[in-house]
Amino acid sequence: MHELALAQALVEQVDAVISRHSATQASLIRVRIGPLAGVVPELLATAFPLAAAGSRMEHAQLEFAHAPIRVRCQACGAETEALMNRLLCGACGDWHTQVISGDELLLESVELINDTPLDSPRSAHPYV
Amino acid sequence: MCDTCGCNLTPGNQHLAFRPVAKGATAVSVLKGLLAKNDDQAAHNREHFDRRGILAINLMSSPGSGKTALLEATLTALKNEFTCAVIEGDLETENDAERIRALGVTAHQIVTGTACHLDAHLVHDALHHMNLDGVDVLFIENVGNLVCPASFDLGQHLNVTLLSVTEGDDKPAKYPVMFRAADAMLLTKTDLLAVLDDFDPDQAEAHLRNLANPAPVLRLSARKNLGMDAWLAWLREQLAAQRARVAIGQSRRPAIQSDGQTFHSASA
Numbered sequence: 248m249h250e251l252a253l254a255q256a257l258v259e260q261v262d263a264v265i266s267r268h269s270a271t272q273a274s275l276i277r278v279r280i281g282p283l284a285g286v287v288p289e290l291l292a293t294a295f296p297l298a299a300a301g302s303r304m305e306h307a308q309l310e311f312a313h314a315p316i317r318v319r320c321q322a323c324g325a326e327t328e329a330l331m332n333r334l335l336c337g338a339c340g341d342w343h344t345q346v347i348s349g350d351e352l353l354l355e356s357v358e359l360i361n362d363t364p365l366d367s368p369r370s371a372h373p374y375v
Numbered sequence: 376m377c378d379t380c381g382c383n384l385t386p387g388n389q390h391l392a393f394r395p396v397a398k399g400a401t402a403v404s405v406l407k408g409l410l411a412k413n414d415d416q417a418a419h420n421r422e423h424f425d426r427r428g429i430l431a432i433n434l435m436s437s438p439g440s441g442k443t444a445l446l447e448a449t450l451t452a453l454k455n456e457f458t459c460a461v462i463e464g465d466l467e468t469e470n471d472a473e474r475i476r477a478l479g480v481t482a483h484q485i486v487t488g489t490a491c492h493l494d495a496h497l498v499h500d501a502l503h504h505m506n507l508d509g510v511d512v513l514f515i516e517n518v519g520n521l522v523c524p525a526s527f528d529l530g531q532h533l534n535v536t537l538l539s540v541t542e543g544d545d546k547p548a549k550y551p552v553m554f555r556a557a558d559a560m561l562l563t564k565t566d567l568l569a570v571l572d573d574f575d576p577d578q579a580e581a582h583l584r585n586l587a588n589p590a591p592v593l594r595l596s597a598r599k600n601l602g603m604d605a606w607l608a609w610l611r612e613q614l615a616a617q618r619a620r621v622a623i624g625q626s627r628r629p630a631i632q633s634d635g636q637t638f639h640s641a642s643a
Contacts, residue, residue, distance in 0.1 A: 249526060253409060256412055260409070283555065285553075318587065332547070335587070
C-alpha cells in the first residue's frame with residue numbers, strides 16, 4: 248500500500264510544473280505506469296483525491312497511459328510482448344531479454360489552465 | 376533525465392508532448408519519474424556511500440525468511456575482516472537492532488510505524504545517527520514485505536532478496552517486481568529441505584530466470600552454517616568491485632535501472 252506515498256509524490260511534481268509554467272491549476276494529469284512498476288493504477292486513482300485535496304489539481308482528471316510489457320531478446324534480437332512473470336523472448340523462448348517497456352513509472356504530461364478570472368479566490372490565496 | 380533542456384524527448388515519445396488540448400489549457404510534457412524526489416535523495420545517499428568507499432546492500436524478503444539471522448551469521452563470520460554497520464527497518468520494536476548490537480556491530484533501527492517500506496529519506500535520516508567512519512559494508516534490512524520495498528531506491532548498490540524454503544518455490548513468479556530487482560537471490564533455511572517435500576530449489580531458480588534475471592542463486596542455512604562460504608565469497612567480490620568503481624569515480628545502481636534510463640534505452 249505505498250500508493251498514497253506515490254500520490255503525494257505525484258501532487259508535489261505536478262505542483263512544481265504548475266508553478267514553473269505560471270499556471271493556476273492542472274486540468275488533466277497523464278501518467279504511464281507499467282505492470283512491472285509495482286504500482287496498482289486503481290489504488291493510485293483512489294489515493295490521488297486524498298493527496299490532491301485543497302491543491303491546485305484537486306479537480307484534475309487523472310489519466311493512465313497503456314504501457315504493455317515488451318522485451319528485446321539478447322539472443323535473437325526480436326522485440327516481443329511478454330507476461331509479467333514470464334519475460335521470455337516470444338520468438339525463440341530465451342530468457343536473456345531486456346525489458347524495453349512495461350516498468351515505467353512516469354508523469355508523462357500535464358494540461359494546465361492559465362486564465363483564471365480575477366475574482367477567483369484561488370488567485371488571492373495561491374497554494375505554494 | 377532532464378525536463379528543462381528537452382533531452383528526454385525522443386522519436387519514440389515526442390507525440391506525447393504535442394497532443395491537442397482543450398481551449399484555454401496548455402499541455403506540458405513532463406516525462407519525469409514519479410518518484411523523482413525519492414530518487415534524488417537516493418542518488419545523494421549513494422554519493423555519500425561512494426565518497427566513503429562503502430558498499431551498501433539492501434536486504435529484502437517476506438517477514439520471517441531469516442534476514443536478521445543471516446546478518447548475525449554474516450557479521451560474526453566477517454568480524455575480523457571488515458567493519459560492517461546495519462540499518463534495520465521494522466514497523467515496530469528495536470528488537471532487530473538489539474540483536475545486531477549484541478554482536479558489537481553498529482546498528483540503527485528505523486521504526487516506520489505503519490509504513491510498509493523504507494524510502495531514501497528514512498535512510499538518509501538514519502545515516503545522520505550513525506558513525507560510518509571506517510565502515511566497509513552497510514547492510515540495510517528492509518521491512519519484511521515482497522511488494523512495496525521493490526519500488527523505492529534507497530541509494531544502495533545491490534539488492535539481495537531472500538527466499539526461505541518454508542515459502543513456495545514459485546514466489547519469484549508471484550512477486551515478479553521484487554525478484555526482478557534482485558542482484559542475488561538467497562535460498563535460506565536449506566537445512567529444512569530434508570523435512571519439506573514441496574520446495575524445489577531448481578524450480579525457484581527457473582522462476583527467477585523466467586524474469587530474465589541472471590542473478591546468482593545461493594543456497595544456505597545461516598543457523599546451521601551451510602553454504603555460507605559462497606555467500607561470503609560473493610560479498611568479498613562485491614566489496615572489491617565497489618572499491619574498484621570508487622577508485623575510478625564510478626558507481627552502481629541495483630539490477631533495475633531508473634525509469635528514465637529505461638525510457639531512453641527503449642527508444643535508442
